[in-house]
Amino acid sequence: MSHPPNQRSSYGLQTPRTRGVPGTKRYAMVIDLRKCIGCMSCVVACKAEYGVPLGVWRTWVKVADKGKYPNTRRVFMPRLCNHCDYPVCVRNCPTQATYKHKDGFVLQRYNRCIGCRTCMVACPYNARHLIPAKRTDDNLPKLVVDKCTFCIHRVKKGLVPACVQACVGGARIFGDMNDPNSEVAQLASKEKLTVLKPELGTSPSVSYIGGDWEIMDEAHSYNNRTAQLKEEFNTFKRNHEGDAFGDIVEGEPTMRQVSKNFGGFLRTIPHKAKEVVDAFVNLYLR
Amino acid sequence: MDDSVIISNVFHHVAWGTTIAIYFWLVGASAGSFVISSFGWVFGITRYKPLALSASITAIILLLLVPILLIWDLGKPLRFIYLLLPSYWHATGPMSWGSALIFSYPIAMIFYTYFVVKNNVTWAKIAGIVSIVLALSTHWYTGVVMELNPGRFLNHTALAPLLFLTGAFISGIGLLILILWIQNMIVSAEKRINWSLIEEMAQYMMYGLVFDAFLLFLEFMQSLYGSLNLVIGHEEVLMGVFRFPYLWMEIVLGLIIPFIILVSPLKRTRAGIIVAAFLVAVGVYGMRIWWVMGGQYLQTFY
Amino acid sequence: MTEIDRREFMKLSAAAAAASACPALLHAMELELGGQDFHQIRTFHPRQRKPYLCTLCSYFDGGFSFAEEGEILKVEGDPDHIATRGKFCAKGLASFFGRYDPDRILAPMKRVGERGAGEWQEISWEDAIAEVADKVSVALADPDSIYLNEGSFKEGGTVRFMDTIGSRSVIRSRLPSIGTKPKQTALEEALGFNFALPDLEHTKYVLNFGANIMETALPLAQRLTDGVVNNKLKLVTFDVRMSNTAGRSDEWFPVFPGSDGIIALAMANVIMEKGLAETGFVDAWVNYTSEQGLRTDYSSGHLLKDLQEFTPERAEEASGVPAKIIKRIALEFAKTKPATVFSHNGVVWHQNGTDGEMACLLLAVITGNIDTEGGYCLPRRFDVAMPQPAPQPAGSTSKRLNPEFPFEVKEGVRRVQVLFNHMSNPVYSSPAASVWREVLKDPKLIPYLVDFSPFMSETAELADIILPDVVDVERHDVASSPTALWPWISMSNPRIKPRGEAQDVRLTLKGVVEAIDPDGSRGMKQYWTFADTKEWVKQAVKATPHTEEKSYKKLRSKGVWPSYGKIDPATRQIVNKGEPVEAEYLTYKAAGFPTSSGRIEIRTPAWRENPRHQDMKPDEFILITFKVAYQTLSMTSNLKYLAELWHSNPLWINRDVAKELGIGDGDLVRVTSEAGHMVTKAWLTNGIHPQAVGISTSVGRTSYGRVALADPHAHASFAREEQEDPDIDHNLWWRDPGTNPNDIVPISIDPETGTQTWNDTVVTVTPAEADDNYGDIKVDNAKHFDLYKKSKAQA
């Protein structure tokens, strides 16, 4: 059986890198932070496009305040999957459920995904999430991992991604980095671009103009949260059923929560059992 | 610090949680007790032969729990079969190797146990060698599956498999000691395991503790001199949020106290050994918790 | 009033006709910016596209809704809309979820229990309309006892209804068009237009006073970012706190609340003194109104003299902004051409609001930046008409604001028999909200309260009957807003059925009119002959000045008219046949300004200090409230994706000040006004003036449903199975619904315009007391009443 090239190439260590390789496409997003106004139209557009459930995000905008009164600034940092040219998530997936498309998209095959979340652990950018057990449109996938698709369904129809469409500031610019005439390629040659965690060598396809190192830094983000944000995160951990059970609320006994998490795991037995039974019924009894 | 704050962000779950930590612990304990079981039949240390059966049965039972946990932890439990289908197999995914190991290791162990029961020396040895390789690999793999994530600073260390194997060794012995102790209380006098054997195992456990402490120290050095992520990972995550499993469970209860017991005259008392064995098993459980959940913790704020 | 000169306009529409004939252009970008939509999986055929018009705010952005099998699944901006350019804000993009709100009211409901007890009975439309018609018929003996509280950004069916029945009792929670009353008043007086548009994409310098452009004025914001990058403009913002706009400005100056006016005047003074003013423009085009009335002999020389008292040093004393900076910015502004100003609620919501707005405008005037490329431009828009024949205005179109209404009712100054409430939520949004609650709850004061709200707002909760309107995406609508340099008109043409039994308010009122005047003998029915709302829109377009025969047809298919060309996605400029379409500037030259003298009529410079702000104690602060990008006041409360972005509103307090008061980040604090106190959390920030504290609006709900209340179990008793959303019930994770400051905000009316001076409230902030809980609110309505009387006496 011969595989289409994109599937075959997901064997081996990695998909060959395509950045700058003639004859290939490399879709990329440049985010011009000088133009980002933190309006979060991108976030809502993306959520609406895919019916993304509450508590998980394909894209989001991080916000930081800098400086001492009265010399202060606000910084925005839109985030999404980087569609890495050297994606760790693809390398670590045991079932080839996630793969790199030949044009540079890193994509999910929902019907292959077993929901093991290896890719989530592997992704250095938090770009992936497990879809909760319940969502608005029951016909869309659940309990498999999902992520930004660079809106391949739109791009293939000649449209920009939904978040680019919606971007009020015009900060998100999308196109083929390998095409020297594209806007992204021109920006790449004209402006200083930065990427997140360059030291990891993932070769992201999402790059930023005017990035601020502090908001881009993992350690800084952990250390410099407001009390409000900490509390929100703790509420999130308490109330959002992630079906992954690794969340520990700060300031509460750790091991008690570990046991609680195991209890949470046990509580998934009914809905997962239902899935198992349904599958059995569908296969043999219908 | 006050003049540069993150005021808004979205939240992420820790993808692998308690279930995975428990699984790591069980696999480890299984591998550890299997190693003991193999002493007699594979390495020819005959005084360990009486232990072999209980040890391998312990290992099998521990390992049979594993797939149940793992499969149920999947978002799509029924699809666990994809892990074994050649058309889905992904050679570079650590979990692919893991699933192969998790499924073949118990089978090999069952063969081994069968030959042990049948007293078939040659085949028991062959099956034993295969099983011991698989046992070590299975547990090596649990370290590796966390290690091969370059973005998870605390886990991304080549020492990971070694830490896991050492943990497996000591917690396996610890658990086995507990099981043998209970077994001795139940079975008739002639079937009891000689306590001196158990004392000897405790001795091995002590060596394991020393090695474990050494590895932890290496890790500690690395984090002190690492990037800020590692420093914070150690200071705020391990000594902060995960202080209980890290400091109290693993280091104090799981390393220091058993070590003191095992080098003091207490090691000659039954109670001393039992307590030490119990504490070691608990300590390794603590390690599995912070290793799995703490390792991912910091990044969920990013 | 015609807002654009007819001749100019005819020129523009000729250009438009030419533009619409030209074929699609080739873009620099390889992908289309929008206009089509596909399901993420079922990609074989595009979704059905319908023109859509967002009416969540007065910018009325035009776009499309996309439907599959009769269900709307997405909305987005129209990429070739001259103003929208494809962009909707977060609120607009989420607006269509209102259709699927699980706690939406889908049928007429009659109160069965006590008022406000939340017990409802669904009734048929026939019964509902009969009941309302009955009440109106009885009250018609004194038409003025029938009230309408209107919150729409336009005049529509409800005002027409009031005119039909001859009632003058229309009060408004907000005015039609952009801006709040003092802003509109000042601009109308000076320019003859109630709005002026900064030409942000062409300017080099923006002086922004108290306008949060990036959060509240999205069509302007997108032009601002273009200007920042393409034109390297400089943005300078004066705001009490670091809004997103302030935080993204090149320079932000925190000001003492209410001091923008004197800063602007001091700048004008510096500019005049240094001889940097365009005195020629001033002498030719500016007149002055003073106490004595209009002065036509007034010249720039007089102005120079009148400005002299406003020294930068005095401004520094009042505002805290160093005189040196005021001078520097003034000189930069005057020397950079073109430059523009913009100002909004930060300036006008003070006792000296109208003067403040005048002062800001003065800066643009003396530098000759009026209606120039990159300057402060006159608005271009259509005045969308009512379908004809329309009833004679009974005087009801008056722009009377509502904050005093409940007090007047309680005092017995106003006798109410029926109160209609439309698109307004005073029990949440008005000052002294607790007084509204008390009065609306009292059947003796308000015998019959009708609400048209599709959602269970804090006000609807107190109604006797709810006649649920359709939501935005279901409404046939037409509007125009001065958000671009070319006038445009936009239309919504949903072609889907409203959910449940919801019915457009115009059809409901048509039913009421037909019931009161069945045979037309009372002369009411003649104004309500349109068959449906589609017909209404058609007639409205037809009656609108400057539209043409084909306008309606074009609107129906394209959603916007006229078409000036296509937007080049790379530059975001409008191009026609490859050439950028240039806007017309200096439009006043032909026929002058539509003021009494045909010139700009600036008031004699004035600024008054608020006496209450002069000697504040160390723990006293001025409470400012503000809007955020992700919510409207109430219309978006129960939309899950917006609430996920913004659901709690801790008190902004300066970090150093808080530490002195012993308040830590996240601590509970008591905010006490003269009327009462509320308990909320402190948010320590470097981004607010030390003498001010701030609370965002739009959250702190006591009604609306499970999303707004941050409680997935708070299902409305009338929630329908078919509207259930498992996502909300299962995944809604936040539990902090925020707090609403409006109960403790005492009434404080600007005597000139009748506006609440929202940013004048003085409060004390103290650490919470032992038995205080987050969200506690304790107010004394008697005190609110005293304060109302005091405010009246001062006026």
Ligand SMILES: Nc1nc2c(c(=O)[nH]1)N[C@H]1C(S)=C(S)[C@@H](COP(=O)(O)OP(=O)(O)OC[C@H]3O[C@@H](n4cnc5c(=O)[nH]c(N)nc54)[C@H](O)[C@@H]3O)O[C@H]1N2
């Ligand atoms: N503290 C504080 N208070 C403020 C402000 C502030 O900055 N701070 N801002 C003030 C300003 S500028 C304004 S304009 C006012 C706004 O205040 P209001 O004019 O009272 O507007 P909303 O509170 O948004 O209420 C709108 C109501 O319309 C209903 N509604 C929503 N969609 C529809 C629909 O399609 N049809 C119908 N019939 N009804 C609908 C909703 O239920 C909601 O109750 O608030 C003022 N209040």
Ligand SMILES: Nc1nc2c(c(=O)[nH]1)N[C@H]1C(S)=C(S)[C@@H](COP(=O)(O)OP(=O)(O)OC[C@H]3O[C@@H](n4cnc5c(=O)[nH]c(N)nc54)[C@H](O)[C@@H]3O)O[C@H]1N2
């Ligand atoms: N996202 C969103 N957009 C909206 C609306 C909405 O509800 N949500 N509502 C629409 C409506 S009805 C209106 S009226 C407009 C309002 O639009 P804006 O006027 O832009 O918004 P506000 O938040 O009322 O006030 C603007 C700023 O004034 C600041 N401020 C307060 N006091 C002072 C002062 O004394 N001096 C200065 N310089 N600044 C001060 C506040 O910090 C705030 O940032 O927005 C419209 N657009």
Ligand code: SF4
């Ligand atoms: S950002 Fe994460 S999910 Fe996206 S391609 Fe890179 S590693 Fe994979």
Ligand code: SF4
């Ligand atoms: S969760 Fe799905 S995509 Fe991710 S690693 Fe597992 S199978 Fe692959």
Ligand code: SF4
């Ligand atoms: S590219 Fe598409 S999927 Fe990715 S963040 Fe943007 S809208 Fe979402």
Ligand code: SF4
């Ligand atoms: S839509 Fe654009 S401008 Fe708005 S937050 Fe997203 S990236 Fe920034």
Ligand code: SF4
């Ligand atoms: S700015 Fe937002 S809310 Fe206002 S009209 Fe535009 S899309 Fe609608």
Ligand SMILES: [Mo]
């Ligand atoms: Mo407003």
